[in-house]
Amino acid sequence: MTFVVLRAMLGFSPPEWAYVASHETKTDISQGFIRTLDRKIRSRPLEPLRTTAESASRIRKLVAVACQLLEKGAPGVDTNQLHRLDKADTKSGLVSIRNATQLGVPYAMLLYERFLGRPFAGHRDSVSEIIGDALESAIEQVLSQAGISFRKTKRAEKIPGFDQTPDFIIPSEFNPQVVIEAKITEDDGTARDKVTRVQHLSELSRAAITDGRPGFEVIACIGGRGFGVRREDMRKMLLATQGQGLHSKDN
Numbered sequence: 001m002t003f004v005v006l007r008a009m010l011g012f013s014p015p016e017w018a019y020v021a022s023h024e025t026k027t028d029i030s031q032g033f034i035r036t037l038d039r040k041i042r043s044r045p046l047e048p049l050r051t052t053a054e055s056a057s058r059i060r061k062l063v064a065v066a067c068q069l070l071e072k073g074a075p076g077v078d079t080n081q082l083h084r085l086d087k088a089d090t091k092s093g094l095v096s097i098r099n100a101t102q103l104g105v106p107y108a109m110l111l112y113e114r115f116l117g118r119p120f121a122g123h124r125d126s127v128s129e130i131i132g133d134a135l136e137s138a139i140e141q142v143l144s145q146a147g148i149s150f151r152k153t154k155r156a157e158k159i160p161g162f163d164q165t166p167d168f169i170i171p172s173e174f175n176p177q178v179v180i181e182a183k184i185t186e187d188d189g190t191a192r193d194k195v196t197r198v199q200h201l202s203e204l205s206r207a208a209i210t211d212g213r214p215g216f217e218v219i220a221c222i223g224g225r226g227f228g229v230r231r232e233d234m235r236k237m238l239l240a241t242q243g244q245g246l247h248s249k250d251n
Contacts, residue, residue: 001045003059004038006066009097011084014038015187019225021065029058031188070097135182136167139221143170161208164200176216184223191226195233195240202240219244 007017015031022029033055041049051059073093074086085091089100136152143150149171159165159173168180179201183194198220205215218241227234 001041003063004041004045006063006070007038009070009090010066011087011090016084017062017066019186020069021062024065024068025061027058027061029062033058034062070094135184135221135223139168139180139182143168162201162204164197166197166201177214178217178219180219180221182221185226186224187226189226191222191224192233194220194222194227195237198237199240217242217244 007014010017012020014034014037018029018031018034021027037055037059049059069085070090071093073096074083074091077083077086088096088105090096140150140152151169151172153159153165153167153169157165159169161173161176166179167182169176170178170180181194181198181201183191185191185194198218201218205218209215220237220241222237227237
């Protein structure tokens with residue numbers, strides 16, 4: 001139960017905690033491992049954990065990193081950014097935690113996903129499109145500067161010949177020669193969905209060639225730690241795009 005309490009104090013989702021701990025300890029703590037662990041504890045909170053030596057080591061590292069973060073509090077960031085620990089009970093590290101313990105905290109100041117499940121996640125979902133727009137705007141700029149004609153599609157837009165509409169069609173939907181799928185995600189599930197879309201576009205191109213119609217090249221422009229979780233998914237994407245993938249950090 002202490003494990004869940006620590007995550008609640010951090011205000012992290014399980015994958016976020018796993019990512020930070022992996023980065024700080026230079027070890028591999030997968031999103032799948034921590035999701036399973038968190039779900040197991042919440043469903044049977046009074047039942048002692050049965051762990052292997054490897055899982056026990058991962059748990060110790062997760063707890064150690066959590067304690068370090070809570071002790072330090074929120075670091076300084078740019079004025080247009082908000083750190084996840086910049087909240088009433090953790091902003092100043094142990095000082096904030098002690099004050100919250102002794103004096104209490106108004107409930108209105110604790111409306112995070114750690115307590116209610118959706119508020120912070122709802123905000124994260126609402127800004128995901130803005131984050132995606134930043135990547136798509138960069139792609140538009142590169143194509144425009146190179147003098148390449150393109151068609152940027154809209155959300156849920158229906159394009160003849162595509163049962164799943166790609167983000168960009170070059171030069172147009174009437175003569176598709178190249179299609180681009182773009183995505184930034186921190187979640188491995190969302191990354192897996194995008195990989196599936198890229199694979200399907202590749203299948204559409206092969207089907208067109210089989211039917212005697214021109215096919216098209218598929219390019220994936222991706223970013224975010226979600227794509228680094230499952231190596232098998234990355235292999236599928238590289239095969240589907242014939243190696244024509246671009247990680248946004250390299251751009």
